[in-house]
Amino acid sequence: xxxxxxxxxxxVVLLVITAVFAPWIAPQDPLYIPDVFTKxxxxxxxxxxxxxxxxxxxxxRVIYGARISLEVGITVTVVSAIIxxxxxxxxxxxxxxxxxxxxxxxxxxxLAFPGLLLAIAMVAFLGPGLGKLILALCIIGWVGYARVxxxxxxxxxxxxFVQAARALGxxxxxxxxxxxxxxxxxxxxxxxxxxxxxxxxxxxxxxxLGLGIPAPAPSWGTMILEAQQTGFETVLxxxxxxxxxxGTAIALSVLAFNFIGDGLREYLDPKQRKx
Amino acid sequence: MKYKILNFARQLGLFLLxxxxxxSLVTLLIELVPGDPAIAAxxxxxxxxQIQNFRILHGLDKPAFFFTFSRDEELYRGxxxxxxxxxxxxRRSNENxxxxxxxDLAVEWKTRQxxxxxxxxxxxxxxxxxxxxxLGISFSTGxxxxxxxxxxxxxxxxxxxxxxxxxxxxxxxxxxxxGTNKGSLIDNFSxxxxxxxxSLPGFVIGPxxxxxFSVKLRIFAVTGNTNPEDIVLPAVTLGAALSxxxxxxxxxxxIEELGEDYVRTARAxxxxxxxxxxxxxxxxxxxxxxxxxxxxxxxxxxxxxxxETIFSWPGIGLLLVKQGIGNRDYRLVQGCVLVISVTYxxxxxxxxxxxxxxxxxxxxx
Numbered sequence: 001x002x003x004x005x006x007x008x009x010x011x012v013v014l015l016v017i018t019a020v021f022a023p024w025i026a027p028q029d030p031l032y033i034p035d036v037f038t039k040x041x042x043x044x045x046x047x048x049x050x051x052x053x054x055x056x057x058x059x060x061r062v063i064y065g066a067r068i069s070l071e072v073g074i075t076v077t078v079v080s081a082i083i084x085x086x087x088x089x090x091x092x093x094x095x096x097x098x099x100x101x102x103x104x105x106x107x108x109x110x111l112a113f114p115g116l117l118l119a120i121a122m123v124a125f126l127g128p129g130l131g132k133l134i135l136a137l138c139i140i141g142w143v144g145y146a147r148v149x150x151x152x153x154x155x156x157x158x159x160x161f162v163q164a165a166r167a168l169g170x171x172x173x174x175x176x177x178x179x180x181x182x183x184x185x186x187x188x189x190x191x192x193x194x195x196x197x198x199x200x201x202x203x204x205x206x207x208x209l210g211l212g213i214p215a216p217a218p219s220w221g222t223m224i225l226e227a228q229q230t231g232f233e234t235v236l237x238x239x240x241x242x243x244x245x246x247g248t249a250i251a252l253s254v255l256a257f258n259f260i261g262d263g264l265r266e267y268l269d270p271k272q273r274k275x
Numbered sequence: 276m277k278y279k280i281l282n283f284a285r286q287l288g289l290f291l292l293x294x295x296x297x298x299s300l301v302t303l304l305i306e307l308v309p310g311d312p313a314i315a316a317x318x319x320x321x322x323x324x325q326i327q328n329f330r331i332l333h334g335l336d337k338p339a340f341f342f343t344f345s346r347d348e349e350l351y352r353g354x355x356x357x358x359x360x361x362x363x364x365x366r367r368s369n370e371n372x373x374x375x376x377x378x379d380l381a382v383e384w385k386t387r388q389x390x391x392x393x394x395x396x397x398x399x400x401x402x403x404x405x406x407x408x409x410l411g412i413s414f415s416t417g418x419x420x421x422x423x424x425x426x427x428x429x430x431x432x433x434x435x436x437x438x439x440x441x442x443x444x445x446x447x448x449x450x451x452x453x454g455t456n457k458g459s460l461i462d463n464f465s466x467x468x469x470x471x472x473x474s475l476p477g478f479v480i481g482p483x484x485x486x487x488f489s490v491k492l493r494i495f496a497v498t499g500n501t502n503p504e505d506i507v508l509p510a511v512t513l514g515a516a517l518s519x520x521x522x523x524x525x526x527x528x529x530i531e532e533l534g535e536d537y538v539r540t541a542r543a544x545x546x547x548x549x550x551x552x553x554x555x556x557x558x559x560x561x562x563x564x565x566x567x568x569x570x571x572x573x574x575x576x577x578x579x580x581x582x583e584t585i586f587s588w589p590g591i592g593l594l595l596v597k598q599g600i601g602n603r604d605y606r607l608v609q610g611c612v613l614v615i616s617v618t619y620x621x622x623x624x625x626x627x628x629x630x631x632x633x634x635x636x637x638x639x640x
Contacts, residue, residue: 114577121612124600125307247479255474
């Protein structure tokens with residue numbers, strides 16, 4: 001594995017620690033609005049990274065924001081991976097008409113929407129909220145896992161050891177879960193780590209459009225939205241940190257998961273490793 | 276030849292099926308609105324009369340689909356009175372959750388009725404409209420949605436094409452340099468640049484560029500599209516991710532093609548390395564790049580929603596977010612989602628056709 005993958009791992013570990021221990025790390029309550037404050041206060045001894053448009057501590061909000069990002073990212077990744085793997089396995093394993101309907105039609109319908117647009121549309125009609133956001137991201141997310149899983153199952157079910165298991169009288173379920181799944185898991189892990197990056201990014205994007213988690217919650221995307229609502233020139237002139245601190249947090253976490261996904265892909269694919 | 280026609284027919288059939296499903300989904304999206312879309316769109320201040328007029332104007336008084344499976348309120352009330360008091364229910368639910376659940380399910384099943392409404396429903400009306408080029412009337416402005424979209428669509432197209440142009444302008448030289456100098460400093464730099472471009476969302480790149488070029492260097496205006504150069508910052512913001520993906524594609528494509536036999540032949544006949552790379556390798560190496568470009572057009576369209584919001588660029592994305600979602604103008608949201616999706620599907624289909632035409636190996640197999 002290359003150096004960038006390790007950097008990715010380090011960032012992810014730091015991110016998890018930040019999220020888990022947020023109440024102990026954060027110097028202030030992320031929702032606390034002081035009675036007297038300067039709008040977009042500069043970094044100071046009390047507010048290390050300055051304050052936002054209504055005087056809340058940006059550092060504390062970014063620290064708590066890690067919780068939201070990870071919560072959404074992990075839930076979306078796990079749920080859509082399970083759904084996608086199941087559907088992909090069914091399509092690949094049973095083949096025939098089921099596969100034609102699933103991979104020929106259903107997959108294509110979900111791939112026919114640009115992912116973010118479908119999520120935006122769904123949340124626009126359902127209304128904002130954490131649960132609805134997660135639902136929307138799962139609906140656009142599962143199809144990636146399903147495609148990878150189907151390809152893997154198609155390949156692996158022709159291997160000799162699967163034929164041998166079948167000859168020994170193993171049931172379909174047993175073949176699928178004890179023989180095919182463990183051998184198909186590697187590309188799915190890569191997909192999951194790239195999917196995690198995608199989920200964190202989508203959460204931030206939807207929150208930035210005002211379609212994610214409602215206002216006082218310290219989501220990174222919402223923080224950028226709130227900073228920008230005061231007017232581009234005002235924010236960038238007065239307090240660029242109100243935009244760039246949450247922006248850096250988003251960029252670093254997405255970058256980290258992409259580093260890991262890329263590194264794993266190269267590591268697991270010997271053809272690429274030689275290059 | 277017969278096989279070719281059959282294959283084409285199958286592809287066309289699938290394309291039509293997908294378009295049909297996408298339009299149907301968009302049509303029915305409005306049913307996701309919790310409660311009454313008319314009340315949601317008019318907000319709280321409306322009188323019952325206004326709401327009723329609004330419903331009739333926008334066809335919301337019609338049933339949603341050919342049939343409904345909705346609750347008969349009178350029957351349901353009868354069942355509720357028949358059932359025991361809430362605290363008794365709570366006690367029983369603690370004792371045996373499953374039997375209570377089964378009971379509730381049975382009540383739901385008995386009080387819901389399948390009703391057939393025939394062809395006079397919203398789904399059919401929306402489809403009729405779509406086929407005749409009418410996307411309904413905007414809830415918030417009262418203007419035809421089609422006209423509103425047509426006013427904004429050229430701006431989005433302009434922005435998308437500009438982003439694509441900038442991405443190509445960055446990616447091809449950088450990708451070729453990285454591919455021909457594999458493992459060198461510039462290769463590592465381009466890999467890092469590519470990952471950065473993929474990971475940075477538009478709402479981080481956009482403000483960063485505005486900060487650098489508008490606030491600090493004062494080269495461009497902050498937002499708006501009054502001057503021709505105003506497109507530069509939005510286009511770079513939108514194109515950053517694509518240029519990153521393209522750089523990777525070009526690099527791996529160049530590396531692969533450099534190992535082919537025809538490259539050795541070209542070198543053996545004494546061509547300069549420059550000519551080998553730009554006349555032979557790049558020509559073949561660009562085939563997969565064309566595919567990616569086509570497929571990414573849709574991604575750019577979706578990404579333009581965010582870019583347009585940042586820069587107040589008056590395209591279809593801004594229309595969707597500010598006018599549509601901001602004012603709960605569901606009819607407008609439907610129209611925008613429909614137009615963006617269909618553009619995306621068409622772009623993918625065209626890409627596929629161009630790809631087949633470019634690469635005879637696929638055409639023949």
